[in-house]
Amino acid sequence: xxxxxxxxxxxxxxxxxxxxxxxxxxxxxxxxxxxxxxxxxxxxxxxxxxxxxxxxxxxxxxxxxxxxxxxxxxxxxxxxxxxxxxxxxxxxxxxxxxxxxxxxxxxxxxxxxxxxxxxxxxxxxxxxxxxxxxxxxxxx
Amino acid sequence: xxxxxxxxxxxxxxxxxxxxxxxxxxxxxxxxxxxxxxxxxxxxxxxxxxxxxxxxxxxxxxxxxxxxxxxxxxxxxxxxxxxxxxxxxxxxxxxxxxxxxxxxxxxxxxxxxxxxxxxxxxxxxxxxxxxxxxxxxxxx
DNA sequence: TGATTTGTTAGACAAAGTCCAAACATTGGC
DNA sequence: GCCAATGTTTGGACTTTGTCTAACAAATCA
Numbered sequence: 186x187x188x189x190x191x192x193x194x195x196x197x198x199x200x201x202x203x204x205x206x207x208x209x210x211x212x213x214x215x216x217x218x219x220x221x222x223x224x225x226x227x228x229x230x231x232x233x234x235x236x237x238x239x240x241x242x243x244x245x246x247x248x249x250x251x252x253x254x255x256x257x258x259x260x261x262x263x264x265x266x267x268x269x270x271x272x273x274x275x276x277x278x279x280x281x282x283x284x285x286x287x288x289x290x291x292x293x294x295x296x297x298x299x300x301x302x303x304x305x306x307x308x309x310x311x312x313x314x315x316x317x318x319x320x321x322x323x324x325x
Numbered sequence: 326x327x328x329x330x331x332x333x334x335x336x337x338x339x340x341x342x343x344x345x346x347x348x349x350x351x352x353x354x355x356x357x358x359x360x361x362x363x364x365x366x367x368x369x370x371x372x373x374x375x376x377x378x379x380x381x382x383x384x385x386x387x388x389x390x391x392x393x394x395x396x397x398x399x400x401x402x403x404x405x406x407x408x409x410x411x412x413x414x415x416x417x418x419x420x421x422x423x424x425x426x427x428x429x430x431x432x433x434x435x436x437x438x439x440x441x442x443x444x445x446x447x448x449x450x451x452x453x454x455x456x457x458x459x460x461x462x463x464x465x
Numbered sequence: 466t467g468a469t470t471t472g473t474t475a476g477a478c479a480a481a482g483t484c485c486a487a488a489c490a491t492t493g494g495c
Numbered sequence: 496g497c498c499a500a501t502g503t504t505t506g507g508a509c510t511t512t513g514t515c516t517a518a519c520a521a522a523t524c525a
Contacts, residue, residue, distance in 0.1 A: 208490090208503065227481075242505050247482060261406070267513085268481070269406045281445070284452055292443060301436040305421070305460055312424055312459040319452040320445055348472065367512080382474050387513065407482085408512070 191220050203256040210234075210241045214249045215258070224262055224270040224289040262289060264317050279316035292316070331360050343396040350374075350381045354389045355398070364402055364410040364429040402429060404457050419456035432456070 196215040200207040217233045218225060225233070231246045250271055253259045262270040264282045270289060277294035297316065305311065336355040340347040357373045358365060365373070371386045390411055393399040402410040404422045410429060417434035437456065445451065 263406050266403050266409045296441040298440045300438045308463055309460040310463045312461050315457045317455045320449040321452050323448055323450045
């Protein structure tokens with residue numbers, strides 16, 4: 186487990202460490218993700234950030250998440266055709282995806298080996314490997 | 326490799342074999358997928374089916390693909406947040422996903438072993454395992 | 466035949482995400 | 496302090512994927 190209690194100041198440092206200018210909105214969005222360590226959709230992030238008084242526009246939420254993605258601060262998780270999840274865990278890991286509840290559970294990739302994969306097409310390079318195990322309650 | 330040259334009559338039989346009433350539209354949609362053995366989006370399927378004279382509505386394309394999915398005649402492949410691909414190969418397999426071209430390449434799952442996965446959460450059952458290897462041309 | 470079920474359709478609708486020009490900081494130079 | 500330059504945010508229009516609905520058509524069956 187990593188550090189558990191992040192402050193907004195930690196976020197500013199984190200952003201700077203990734204070459205991102207830490208504005209108020211960016212700090213709030215980062216804080217939403219990192220303080221919960223959960224997989225959130227853009228929608229959910231917007232709801233969290235604008236909980237009390239509306240502060241941050243839709244455009245900024247999307248801009249910021251794309252910026253974070255570009256700087257490898259968060260990762261996109263694509264498991265549901267209807268929405269993308271953003272994952273503050275950028276270490277190598279895979280996912281259980283609970284089809285009933287929509288919940289995502291991390292699987293540390295260091296424990297997992299995948300064998301017997303064919304060679305990559307020539308001239309190609311691996312950008313990332315996603316393993317998604319879709320699960321559901323027994324006896325549905 | 327499987328049988329290569331499907332006819333529309335083959336499609337009617339295939340549909341019946343899966344408990345689906347083979348209507349004209351359903352046969353055309355199945356034929357689009359199975360005769361090419363490619364991963365197609367709903368959009369692409371609609372374009373193929375309506376190539377000459379418009380025959381099939383958007384609603385029918387989506388209805389039909391969902392019906393096929395329900396009867397395990399095709400499989401959804403979720404790799405791109407912007408669209409779902411439909412895959413006529415329902416055998417166990419994984420995918421290379423070319424991030425640059427959007428192309429999907431099948432990987433036979435019989436050759437692949439995955440080790441070191443943690444136990445499923447209690448009361449849960451595996452519905453499917455997707456491995457997606459995102460690739461791109463070297464030296465971009 | 467009429468009644469019921471099954472399929473198809475156009476078009477309205479919804480939701481996720483992008484785009485853009487205008488407005489708004491924030492910074493550094495003077 | 497003022498000014499420009501740069502970077503950021505914003506609302507709203509827009510696009511795209513997909514769903515829904517109500518009407519219509521075709522087949523089934525009694």
